[in-house]
Amino acid sequence: MRIDIVSVFPQMFESPFGASIIKRAADAGVVEIALHDLRDWTDDRHRTVDDAPYGGGAGMVMRPEPWFRAVEQLQESPPAGRVILLTPQGRPLTQSLVADLAQEERLILCAARYEGIDERVREHLVDDEISVGDYVLSGGELPAMVVVDAVVRLLPGALGSAESLLEESFNDSLLEYPHYTRPPDFRGWTVPPVLLSGDHAKIDRWRRAQRIRRTAQRRPDLLADADLTPAELEERGDPTAG
């Protein structure tokens, strides 16, 4: 996959992308990430990307021209990719949206600043608008990093063990089961005996039950989409269970 990121602060990405899974994936050729400075597509001496809002009001708005020039020039080398604007007004980023993005050959992420971006960019340049949560950040750079991190770890070859993706939180609309490691007794808090039993079928059943219980306690909203067996539904006292 190729990911292009356009921002007025491309240097913000260097440290998080220079470590751990993203760096390993880039070194292994699993992903190619290119950082672009929006100001390279301005045409005035001050490299201006913003202007006062029509109609008045606080703050500055990003002008459309540099965004159109940037994205259109990037798209001259195919594939055109999916152009994504990070915005608190976008659709919420979920694991299923991340999985969908991971299927793309190319993503072009637009990270805005100031009060936001001229509406014509939303309407005529971008394919998708994504939010990382119901709060307002000062820029789209952190949201773009979140998207890249979540997507890259799903790309084949990015993680040491693809198995770690299988039972992760939000897969199958369930949260993950609790983890334990050595020591078996820490300050009198012991590891559940089933995990020390060596009985893998029993461990699998315990983990599955923990996933369901945890999701019911913490994120009951997710359970509606989970694929539970009739026995699991009954155990939960679900009124729709046969």
Ligand SMILES: C[S@@+](CC[C@H](N)C(=O)[O-])C[C@H]1O[C@@H](n2cnc3c(N)ncnc32)[C@H](O)[C@@H]1O
């Ligand atoms: C200060 S915010 C602008 C918020 C805008 N005035 C509004 O009320 O919707 C500047 C930029 O940060 C990014 N941003 C802020 N919060 C975000 C979020 N929750 N998800 C995605 N991008 C966000 C967007 O690119 C946004 O244009």
